[in-house]
Structures are given as structure tokens and as C-alpha cells.
């Protein structure tokens with residue numbers, strides 16, 4: 427019989443690593459084993475845009491409180507590592523070309539302020555580090571963001587936002603967890619044994635097994651598959667999200683720009699000939715039709731880099747998870763055109779764009795885009811997942827919250843908002859039914 431583990435964590439993405447790190451800090455367990463069939467951080471967690479934000483307007487302040495705590499923890503890791511994680515606070519800039527949306531921008535900023543995201547300031551732009559600045563005067567928008575289209579009618583600059591290196595953070599947490607005794611095992615979990623209504627151990631792809639009384643499902647896009655080993659159905663689905671790394675050798679986007687989002691739906695500006703050809707074919711007609719808001723980019727890399735990361739989830743819909751994910755080769759052209767609507771300088775690349783690098787992965791999520799963190803309805807089983815498009819920024823607090831559930835520490839106020847059992851609560855369902863903005867990018 428192998429030596430039993432106190433806790434087995436399935437999945438060494440950022441969620442499983444953060445769970446292992448926080449469980450090791452609790453110093454209550456002799457043997458914590460983190461199992462992954464792939465190298466740590468290699469499936470989704472090294473494919474992200476690595477951005478963070480406390481800008482999460484919602485029906486309650488749960489996501490804001492959760493992210494504020496996570497950002498506190500990220501800042502602590504930046505201090506511990508002498509900022510080896512390259513944390514910045516450039517902000518997120520949400521832009522619209524539609525003057526009719528200005529009242530909604532102001533309401534969103536005030537509401538976020540009431541929920542704890544920091545003060546809302548309207549047309550009073552300074553260098554605040556928290557809250558949100560709303561600029562509703564196009565002249566002010568142009569003054570502060572001259573590279574945006576002259577059509578930009580208003581922007582929200584949310585300030586407690588930016589980006590950092592997820593791989594550096596993952597490496598730091600994993601190193602600290604391993605130094606505290608966490609074992610990393612390269613294997614596949616192929617089953618979870620239960621008896622008497624509780625977890626007894628896991629079965630492994632190498633033919634062996636590992637007895638344990640505590641099992642954590644941190645399997646990222648595979649959390650539902652792993653939960654089925656416990657005869658549980660998780661209310662999650664996955665969308666494929668693609669990212670392009672683009673060499674901006676003409677310097678269209680300033681290297682000190684924030685993450686910039688065009689929030690309006692749009693129709694792409696093909697030439698008449700291009701439009702006619704695309705519209706003729708059933709496979710490409712969608713490129714000539716209205717596409718949703720949310721095209722975004724940010725500069726990537728330190729001195730000497732000219733890389734932009736470009737994203738736009740215009741095709742987000744539930745899809746089966748395949749490994750490795752496959753990407754649509756028309757994406758770079760579509761995302762470039764979508765972003766040129768807000769940054770017209772990018773039009774210089776039409777027809778002669780440098781060869782893009784494409785990657786990405788899955789957003790595995792619940793319908794309301796909130797995570798699952800806490801106990802499952804089998805004694806000894808827990809989940810940390812459905813981290814959608816915010817798992818990097820949320821991993822520190824998610825790991826801390828999961829560890830508090832397992833160890834039995836007191837729980838923060840936002841804990842109930844992320845339990846699997848919330849879906850059984852009619853009041854929660856009613857609240858979410860009245861809210862249609864999931865905050866997703």
C-alpha cells in the first residue's frame with residue numbers, strides 16, 4: 427500500500443498550485459500531493475493575457491470583494507519576490523463610440539464604487555491608483571488617449587487593474603509549496619474511490635492508487651470530467667478563447683498604454699470587394715455581419731518589445747474541450763480589424779500584417795461567470811475551478827478560500843457566492859436572473 431496522502435489535488439494549473447500553497451501554509455497536513463498529467467501551468471494557465479482588475483460591477487459586491495483580496499495577495503507576492511512577477515497597475519480602459527452609452531458608463535462606475543471598487547470620478551482625470559475615471563468629454567478623451575479613434579465618445583479608466591507574469595507567480599507559489607513539503611506527481615487521476623459516502627483515495631493512470639481522505643478537483647477545463655469520478659454533475663461549460671501576439675513594429679500603440687477594450691458591437695470595415703467575397707461563402711459570411719463588443723489589447727514585454735496581445739471573444743459559445751485546442755486561422759485578421767475600429771493606426775497593417783503567433787485555451791465557467799470554490803456533496807471532496815477568464819487574477823484568493831474551507835477556518839463574507847450549493851438558493855437564482863452582464867472579456 428502506498429503511503430496515504432492527507433490531501434490530493436488534481437491539477438497543477440494556477441488554481442491547484444495556489445490551493446497547494448495555501449494548504450501548505452496552514453501547516454495542518456503532513457502529506458499534500460499535487461497531481462498533473464502535464465507539466466505544471468502548461469494547459470491553460472500559461473496561455474492567459476495575465477491581466478487583473480477589481481472592475482467587476484455585478485448585482486452584489488461579491489466579485490469586487492473577492493478580487494480586491496486577490497489583488498492584495500498578488501501585491502504581497504510582488505513584494506516578497508522583489509517584483510519578479512512584473513506587477514503593474516496600468517488600468518483597464520473601456521471605450522465607447524456611442525454617446526448614448528455615457529449614462530450607463532457613469533452608473534457602472536458609481537455602482538462599482540458603492541460595491542467597494544474605489545471612488546468614481548467624472549471628467550476629473552488625475553493619477554489615482556484606485557476607483558475609476560469616467561471621461562465623457564471627447565476632447566478630454568483625446569487629450570489623455572490620443573491614439574484612440576476620434577469617434578471615442580467616452581472611456582472608463584478603471585485603476586486597480588493591470589497585469590503581471592502568471593508563470594512567475596505560478597513558479598513562486600509552487601516553489602514555496604514544494605519547500606513546505608508539497609509533492610508534485612506527474613500522473614493522470616483516472617478515478618476517485620469513495621466508500622460510506624466519503625473519499626477514500628484516487629486511482630492513477632500508471633495503474634497505482636493513492637489513499638486519501640481529502641480530494642480537490644482543480645482540473646481546469648476538465649473539472650466536470652473529474653467530478654464525474656464522484657458521480658457529480660457540475661454546472662459548467664467551456665468556451666474556446668484565442669489570443670494573438672502581434673509585432674507592432676510601427677509603434678501604433680504606446681508601450682505604456684493600459685489594457686484597452688472597445689465595448690461597442692461593430693461591423694468590420696472590409697473593402698467592397700472583400701465584403702462581397704466574404705458574404706458569398708457560408709463559412710465566411712459571419713465576418714461581414716455585426717460582431718459583439720469586447721475587442722481588447724495590451725502591450726506585452728519589457729524594454730525592446732513591440733508585442734501586443736490581441737483578443738476578442740466574438741465566437742464565444744459552449745464547445746467540447748479538446749487537447750490541445752485548435753484555433754481558427756481567420757482570427758488574427760478579424761481581431762486586427764476589430765481593434766482598428768478603436769485604434770485606427772492599426773489600419774496600416776491591413777494586407778501586410780507581420781506573421782501573428784496564435785494560442786489560447788478554454789474559459790471553463792458557470793452560467794453567471796462566478797467560480798466554484800468549496801465543498802462538493804461527497805464528504806472529503808472539494809472543488810476550485812470554473813475560473814473562466816479570470817483564473818490568474820483570482821488564483822491567490824481562490825486558493826486561500828479553498829484552504830479555509832478544508833481547514834475549517836472562518837470564512838470571508840464572499841464565500842457563499844462561490845459555493846456549488848448557491849444554485850439551490852432561490853434568492854441567489856432570482857438575483858442572478860436580473861443581471862445579464864457577466865463581466866466577461
Ligand SMILES: Cc1cc2nc3c(=O)[nH]c(=O)nc-3n(C[C@H](O)[C@H](O)[C@H](O)COP(=O)(O)OP(=O)(O)OC[C@H]3O[C@@H](n4cnc5c(N)ncnc54)[C@H](O)[C@@H]3O)c2cc1C
Pocket residue numbers: 436437438439440441442461462463464465466467468469470471472473474475476477478613614615616644645646647648652667668669785786787788789810811812813814815816817818819820
Ligand atoms: C486566451 C485566454 C486569456 C485569458 N486571460 C486571462 C487574464 O487576462 N487574466 C486572468 O486572470 N485569467 C485569464 N484567463 C483565464 C485563466 O487562464 C484561467 O482561468 C486559469 O488559467 C485556469 O486555471 P486552472 O488551474 O483552473 O486550469 P488549468 O491551467 O487548465 O490547469 C488544470 C490542470 O489540470 C490538469 N488535469 C486535468 N485533468 C486531470 C487529471 N484527470 N489528472 C491529472 N491532471 C489533470 C491539466 O493537465 C491542467 O494542467 C485567460 C484564459 C485564456 C484561455
